[in-house]
């Protein structure tokens with residue numbers, strides 16, 4: 001079944017633009033969603049960024065099932081040979097770690113510049129990733145913290161989206177992009193679950209149904225407890241509508257409202273910590 005419709009038109013433009021900006025930076029910081037650590041990684045990122053040093057940040061670790069996520073991330077570490085850090089917007093402890101890592105990774109480029117006799121400049125990093133994974137939140141966190149710590153002013157203008165996070169590092173925020181090439185439906189579905197793909201690309205009802213199926217396999221207790229299913233009772237949107245008294249026209253269960261409620265419960269973290277990727 002094809003649940004997600006890909007609109008490559010404007011996406012292609014975004015990817016091209018990203019590639020242009022890549023020439024300006026020393027380091028790429030890729031942000032992904034810890035609830036879907038594999039599905040939210042930009043596919044073929046190497047093709048896009050070449051040999052630039054790369055740091056991966058798994059954000060939203062406050063709502064991920066970290067035991068599961070860590071297993072997946074260990075594998076990802078081996079495959080990508082990249083450093084992978086975890087963070088979330090409720091956690092400011094890792095800021096220093098992130099900043100130091102970016103400084104570390106940019107060292108070779110800066111050294112090379114100095115060797116060429118060029119004037120020193122701050123390291124330039126660029127933050128990339130799928131939509132809604134929390135790129136701007138991370139940048140805001142980095143500025144706020146370093147501002148209070150060092151009193152540094154924002155360096156470059158906001159309009160260009162460059163921000164100075166400390167005297168040694170400039171960071172470029174970019175809008176989230178999704179790949180030109182359509183990703184597998186399994187991944188696309190998960191991206192839709194975490195709101196990384198716009199709602200006009202799918203029917204909410206069918207996405208919620210697929211979500212429910214995956215939950216039945218991975219976290220049946222969560223659904224059972226949240227919506228009051230009996231032991232052995234099969235999950236369905238219709239039953240959720242009935243249990244929650246979501247009744248529509250002609251006294252029928254309102255499936256669409258049930259779908260919307262279910263996805264909102266997940267997206268807002270009311271279903272608890274969940275990780276929806278599995279080892280491939």
Ligand SMILES: Nc1nc2c(ncn2[C@@H]2O[C@H](COP(=O)(O)OP(=O)(O)OP(=O)(O)O)[C@@H](O)[C@H]2O)c(=O)[nH]1
Nearest residue numbers: 059060063088089131132133134135136137175176
């Ligand atoms: N639970 C949780 N929510 C987060 C976290 N970080 C960001 N968010 C929320 O995720 C949503 C998207 O955050 P943004 O920082 O705008 O994400 P972005 O990647 O910049 O999104 P685009 O610019 O649209 O690509 C916002 O509603 C944030 O409040 C986090 O660590 N945990």
Ligand SMILES: [Mg+2]
Nearest residue numbers: 135136174175
């Ligand atoms: Mg943003």
